[in-house]
Amino acid sequence: MTNYNLSATLMSDRKTYYPLILLLLIIFSSISTAFAQYFELTNKSKVNIPFKMVRNMVILKLNINDRGPYNFILDTGVGIMIITEPKLIDSLNIPDKRTLRLAGLGAGEDYEAYVTAPLKIDMPGIKGVGVGAAIFKKDHFGLSNYAGIPIHGLLGYEFFNKLVVKLNFTDSVLTAYKPGKLKKIKKFEALPILIENNKPYITTTVRFCDGSERKCKLIVDIGAGHPLSLDNHRVNRWPTEKSIAANLGMGLTGPISGEISRVTQLSIGKYGLNNVLSSFPENQNSAYFTSRDGNLGMDVLKRFTVIFDYENNLMYLKARGNLKEPFEHDMSGMEYYAGGAGLKHVVISRVEPGSASDDIGLAKDDEIMSVNLKPVANMSLEDLDHLFKSGDGRGVLLEIYHDKQYSRVILTLKRRI
Structure with a gap:
């Protein structure tokens, strides 16, 4: 997404749970196609809802069956509502639910999920209509560990299919409009999108290191933290120059390996972004991805104010003024997650061979106690992410707990790509 489920490898590429959700979507859709599932405004023509931006994820608070609030990741790359916290099964008092076993994915309860009848879902000024959810009996995703705050699930297609949704990343405000009530969009560029399998696709142009250009059909995926991902499922492989081997997550059959490199330019409508990490x-199993070339992630999308209008097959973009900011990859060479009481402990889950962290002997299961003399309990994982991307050659003082001993080491950041 490694022996603590998916949380460790989510550090590299948060969308590695995609094959599991895709298979669930196929089965769940066949069960629920007879029911309309969407969100609507309760009275006004538009409503503003604050969101929290955590590690390139849009997190909304919502209530379910008059309980909550619960933290849900808004994710255009997910076709159904997913409750990832099994403890909610009892606390929400959901009597009408069916057990769904995902054949071929494991034995026992490991890959069993509940499919619920419509739930009462609401947030200020918005309510769900006929929206059910899938609830896994075990937490396969580890999203709370990845985010450093409790995460209870994923909210996808149903939130977008009957609303116009504007994401303002400058103010961290989501504005939802009734269809036809969107105004004052003269400064936005309208781009056509295609809704397939409950997900939005856009056609972009990617220029590579050899000067070649290719049209790429990408999922517009606000749940993916990376800038760009291109699927190597074709004979005609993507041209790359300098690259680094990378652990991109954990799939159902084991680790997803690959490379991280850069493309010369990514063009989205009139906008061009240079030297983009990909x-x-x-x-990959080509059966999952035959109709797409990859996905466009949040590290690109957050540089715009974005409006989704599924009903009219349009996405609107307006640059925020930071298009020229460089795309930087982690310079520490380690992956880490939040654990322990209150998710206040930071534990290393993986160290990349030959990286800055490997050079000073950091290892899996080491705990980071403080950074530059500041306790990590007073920092977010996003604070650490920014620090570990902050500059080639920068020294960072770490206090490490290893093998029941404390030590201080200086980590010298090293740009690898």
């Missing part, structure tokens, strides 16, 4: 995962 993941190139290997060993």
Whole structure:
């Protein structure tokens, strides 16, 4: 997404749970197609809802069955509502639910999920209509560990299919409009999108290191933290120059390996972004991805104010003024997650061979106690992410707990790509 489920490898590429959700979507859709599932405004023509931006994820608070609030990731790359916290099964008092076993994905309860009848879902000024959810009996995603705050699920297509949704990343405000009530969009560029399998696709142009250009059909995926990912499922492989081997997550059959490199330019409508980082995962099951070339992630999308209008097959973009900011990859060479009481402990889950962290002997299961003399309990994982991307050659003082001993080491950041 490694022996603590998916949380560790989510550090590299948060969308590695995609094959599991895709298979669930196929089965769940066949069960629920007879029911309309959408969100609507309760009285006004538009409503503003604050969101929290955590590690390139849009997190909304919502209530379910008059309980909550619960933290849900808004994710255009997910076709159904997913409750990832099994403890909610009892606390929400959901009597009408069916057990769904995902054949071929494991034995026992490991890959069993509940499919619920419509739930009462609401947030200020918005309510769900006929929206049910899938609830896994075990937490396969580890999203709370990845975010450093409790995460209870994923909210996808149903939130967008009957609303016009504007994401303002400058103010961290989501504005939802009734269809036809969107105004004052003269400064936005309208781009056509295609809704397939409950997900939005856009056609972009990617220029590579050899000067070649290719049209790429990408999922517009606000749940993916990376800038760009291009699927290597074709004979005509993508041209790359300098690249680094990378652990891109954990799939159902094991780790997803691949490369991280850069493309010369990514063009989205009239906008061009240069020297963009891109993941190139290997060993993908082509059955999942035959109709797409990859996905466009939040590290690009957050540089715009974005409006989704599924009903009219349009996406509107307006640059925020930071298009020229460089795309930087982690310079520490380690992945880490939040654990322990209150998710206040930061534990290393993986160290990349030959990286800055490997050079000073950091290892899996080491705990980071403080950074530059500041306790990590007073920092967010996003604070650490920014620090570990902050500059080639920068020294960072770490206090590490390893093998029941404390030590201080200086980590010298090293740009690898």
